[in-house]
Amino acid sequence: MQQADFADLDVFTAVARARGFRAAAALRGVSASSLSEAVRRLEARLGVRLLNRTTRSVTPTEAGQKLLERLSPALADVALALDEVNAFRDSPTGTLRLNVPSVVAKVVLPRLLPRFLALHPGVAVEVTAEDSFIDVLAAGFDAGVRYDERLEKDMIAVPLSGPQRFVLVASPAYFDTHGRPGHPRDVLEHACIRHRFASGSSYAWEFEKDGEVIRINPTARLTSTNIDLELAACEAGVGLMATFEDFVADALAAGRLESVLDDWLPPFTGPYLYYAGRRHMPAPLRAFVDFLKTER
Structure with a gap:
């Protein structure tokens, strides 16, 4: 097989796994158009469509899925052989x-x-x-x-960092107007800013002290998938926000935000x-x- 053939097969595998030309291109640091051309070249050579393309998604055809299943272990063996030399x-x-x-x-x-x-x-x-x-x-x-x-x-697991913790924060102006919760259940009476993951899920806010664990799902005044928007809204006084301490460290140090219920939010494994x-x-x-x- 010519080198160009192998490269095109590798591109097809990357696009099929990433479910998109842009996603695969971002991973490889190349243009999406170059990957698209490689896949078109491979499809023309084989005489069969390998990927179904729409404006929203890229998915393997039945032929493409069969090829992907056979290629994946073969490409893995090639990578292994090269890495043994490495x-x-x-x-x-x-x-x-x-x-x-x-x-x-x-x-x-x-x-x-x-x-x-x-x-x-x-x-x-x-x-x-x-x-x-x-x-x-x-x-x-x-x-x-x-x-x-x-x-x-x-799986084998290796620690990536030390312990982390969540904090519950709001702006000084918000606390001046609405007061500070003295207990996790008091949070239910406050305006809250919540994060929603790409999957559509939002996790309950969890508090723990002296062996007691309290999980609450406060009503959100603002829900977002973007942490920067949430942080800006929190600093502007929209409501309480529960998030990683690392996300708000600068705002806490500068006094733009203040934390509450710290004794209910112990560190956890990183x-x-x-x-x-x-x-x-x-x-x-x-x-x-x-x-x-x-x-x-």
Whole structure:
């Protein structure tokens, strides 16, 4: 098979897994049009349509799904063969593909990736930030990041950061007008700003003190999938907001926000990098795991 054929097959696999040309292009740092042309070239060569394209989605046809199922292990074997050669290098090369929650992409990885990339100039990192729970290996990622309660039992997990915590915050002006809740149940009497994940779900606000756990679902004055909008609204006095302390650290330090019920919001275990427990690890992933162990 010619090199161009193999490259086009690789592109098809990437687009089919990402369910879109733009998503695959963003991961690879190339134009969506170049990926589209590669898939069209492959379809013309094979004489069959491989992807159904609409304005909203890209999905494999029956023929495309069959090809994807056969290609995935073959491409994995090729990657493994190349990576075994990579092990003989003084410094690893290749691409590390990570699937992480948006909070990790925003507040944890910015502290880690610049140092890791400086140590390993031959490694490139592709990060997909999303809050839905997928099979990261089936989707073509080397590893994922999740919190303790979401970890698969058959995966190896390595701490990515130290403990984190939620805080309940509002602006000084809001507290001056509406008072401060003295107990978690008092929150139900306040205007609240809530976050909704891309899946459509919104988690209950959980409080814990002296072994007592209280979960509440306050009525939202504002609901959003965008943390920056939520933070701006909170600083403007719209209502109470429960979120990661890292998200509001600057606003708290500057006095634009104040926290309440701190004794009901203890720290919890931070996120973990997780990956399959296999004998051979891709060199970029092994380098990242070793790097995380030195960061503890």
